[in-house]
Amino acid sequence: RRQRLLCIRDRALSIRVNPTLSVTTTTLPNGVEDVDYGTQTLASTGGNGTTTWALAAGSDPLPTGLTLAANGEITGTPTAAGTSDFTVEVTSGAQTATQALSIAVNGTLSVTTTTLPDGVEDVDYGTQTLTSAGGTSATTWALAAGSDPLPTGLTLAANGEITGTPTAAGTSDFTVEVTSGAQTATQALSIAVDGTLSVTTTTLADGVEDVDYGTQTLTSAGGTSATAWALAAGSGPLPTGLTLAANGEITGTPTVPGTSNITVEVTSGAQTATQALSISVIGTL
Numbered sequence: 001r002r003q004r005l006l007c008i009r010d011r012a013l014s015i016r017v018n019p020t021l022s023v024t025t026t027t028l029p030n031g032v033e034d035v036d037y038g039t040q041t042l043a044s045t046g047g048n049g050t051t052t053w054a055l056a057a058g059s060d061p062l063p064t065g066l067t068l069a070a071n072g073e074i075t076g077t078p079t080a081a082g083t084s085d086f087t088v089e090v091t092s093g094a095q096t097a098t099q100a101l102s103i104a105v106n107g108t109l110s111v112t113t114t115t116l117p118d119g120v121e122d123v124d125y126g127t128q129t130l131t132s133a134g135g136t137s138a139t140t141w142a143l144a145a146g147s148d149p150l151p152t153g154l155t156l157a158a159n160g161e162i163t164g165t166p167t168a169a170g171t172s173d174f175t176v177e178v179t180s181g182a183q184t185a186t187q188a189l190s191i192a193v194d195g196t197l198s199v200t201t202t203t204l205a206d207g208v209e210d211v212d213y214g215t216q217t218l219t220s221a222g223g224t225s226a227t228a229w230a231l232a233a234g235s236g237p238l239p240t241g242l243t244l245a246a247n248g249e250i251t252g253t254p255t256v257p258g259t260s261n262i263t264v265e266v267t268s269g270a271q272t273a274t275q276a277l278s279i280s281v282i283g284t285l
Helices: none
Strands: 052-055 066-068 073-076 082-092 095-106 140-143 154-156 161-164 170-180 183-199 220-223 228-231 242-244 249-252 258-268 271-282
Touching (some): 183 258, 183 271, 220 258, 220 271
Antiparallel strands (some): 052 082, 082 095, 140 170, 170 183, 258 271
16 A cells, blocks of 8 residues: 655745725815816825725715816816815725815905095095905905005005005005915005195175176185085075075175175085185165
8 A cells, every 4th residue: 555645835925914094185275266276186095005086975076177086186277166075085905095175266366446535635534445355364455566655644554454644635546466365466546635625715806786796706725626615504695686606606786785794615525615705795876
C-alpha cells in the first residue's frame, strides 16, 4: 500500500482596511447672480483613494446655473439670488458619506439712490442715507477713487449717511461707491447748495392818489431760481388799490393817501425770507 503524503505550504496574505470615508468640506463660498462661480472642489478623507461625487438621493438642487461633477467640482454661473441648501454624497469603494451644505447667491450689487436733496448754505443738511440693492447685508460706502468731493462741510460716513452743514453755495458733482462682499458698485450724484435766501428790496417808491403806480418788482438773493411772493402772515395791507403778485410785482392805482407798513415774504424751495417795507401814497393837490 502506498502512503499518501500531504504537503502543506505557508502563504503570506494581507487585508487592507480603508479609513472611514467622510466629507471634509463643510462650507462653500457665496456666489453672485450672473457672475461665474469659478471652481469649488469638494474634499473628503478616507476611502480607497478613488471618489465619485453626486447629490445625495432626495437632496434639493444646487443654485440654478451651478452643477456638481463626479470629480467633486462645483462650477457654473448662478442665475438667481437666494440660498440653496443641499446634500452631497461621496462614494469610495463600498463606502459612502454625505454632508449638508449651502450656497448663498447674492443679487448683483447696485446703488439705488439716484438723487439727493438740495442743501442751504450754513443750514444743517440733516441726514441723507444712501441705499443699495443686492450684495450681502453688510455694506461699506465711500467716495469712489478720483471722485470730486462733497460740498464743503458735508461728509459721507461708511454707513452711507451724508451729514453736516454746507458752507458755500454751488453744485457739487461726485461719485459714491458701495462695497458688499466681493462686489462694488458706483453711482454719480450731485448736491446743489442754495445760498441763504434774503429779500434785497429795502425801499419802495411813493405813489400818488389816483395815479397808476406802475410796476415795482421785489427782488431777492439766494435760494433757487424759483421764487413766490406774498404778504407775510400778520402783515398790514398794501395801500388800497395796489396788489402784490406771486412774481413779486406790485401794481395798481392807489386810491387813498397815507402810509402803509407791510411785510413781504418770499419762498424759494424750503426757504422763506421776510422784509418790512412801506409805501407812502401822496394825496392829489
